[in-house]
Amino acid sequence: MKSHTHYHYFNTKKKREYILITDMVEKQVNQSGIKEGLCLVSAMHITAGVYINDAEAGLIADIEEWLQKLAPEGPDYRHHRTGETNGDAHLKNLLIGHQVVVPVTDGHLDLGPWQQIYYAEFDGRRRKRMVIKIIGE
Amino acid sequence: MKSHTHYHYFNTKKKREYILITDMVEKQVNQSGIKEGLCLVSAMHITAGVYINDAEAGLIADIEEWLQKLAPEGPDYRHHRTGETNGDAHLKNLLIGHQVVVPVTDGHLDLGPWQQIYYAEFDGRRRKRMVIKIIGE
């Protein structure tokens, strides 16, 4: 069994950003030399997410609005008693998920035609880490 | 390390359907010959989900109502400017998740007594693909 681990750092200009990372992940699959296996893509912070959906600007704006509606920003989170102001970002992480597992088949990410991998930053303007781990043969 | 990949196609009669697939996945585990490993079950479209919960008709109706409430159908999604009408299906996919990873132990899916695997179609009446990938030994 082979394994390959890669860390990527983000430092977004905006508080919230949705960054297309499919090519970056595919590049790591290539570098791993793994032909058949599983590829984990996981945010290493609790105020960011990783999800798979469409690379369409209107939909990304819809996702943003939806996350704001179901996990709104606000002053009232108990978590803010610690001095933090990002309670909503923790809930957005839980709502959209912080990781995906993608099959690796024949040396490539085995995604459907519209499936794109996104890193979703919910509390940016600081250095954040993501891990890509591939195991297989 | 062994690996086994299987694609299954759905073409539902209704727009939304919840299809029990535990036996189909178990059959692939059997065919793989893998005794100890992990089994990924993942929708390859961004308007369908895969989840684990109870095979009880009332609960499935509750899940449907809940998804409609938190990710409602409607004309107002920005995504619809592309000509699509399925903005809600994308959000339902994000809410319920598009994949599960199930342990394979002693040659079988290692599920609890009430855990059943479901394919959840949110924009059906067309050909959709799902992947089952098992790795292990």
Next chain:
Amino acid sequence: MKSHTHYHYFNTKKKREYILITDMVEKQVNQSGIKEGLCLVSAMHITAGVYINDAEAGLIADIEEWLQKLAPEGPDYRHHRTGETNGDAHLKNLLIGHQVVVPVTDGHLDLGPWQQIYYAEFDGRRRKRMVIKIIGE
């Protein structure tokens, strides 16, 4: 390839509890002898979850309130016609997720500095099972 499977039983005093399990999972990684791989942590019931977020009491109270808001307790679930009273716990499971996959790197859980693994019980006061499965080398 090596694999290691461990079952843990919970029997909470309260209906809902959020139990920090990072150390328990790390201990299983140690016992497995696996240096590079993937670790699946998964509830084996459909009324409990496993998630990764912050070990901060205020935030946990925020998560509880949020889950109650988006998947409220109530008498009206169709699932209750079976005699059950835990419809909300099924939806909370779907909202927060029932499993996480954590990378194992250099013999340890490869988590970010604030990432903690939690078992979230939504229908306790009974014996519930969780599985930890590690594969790798």
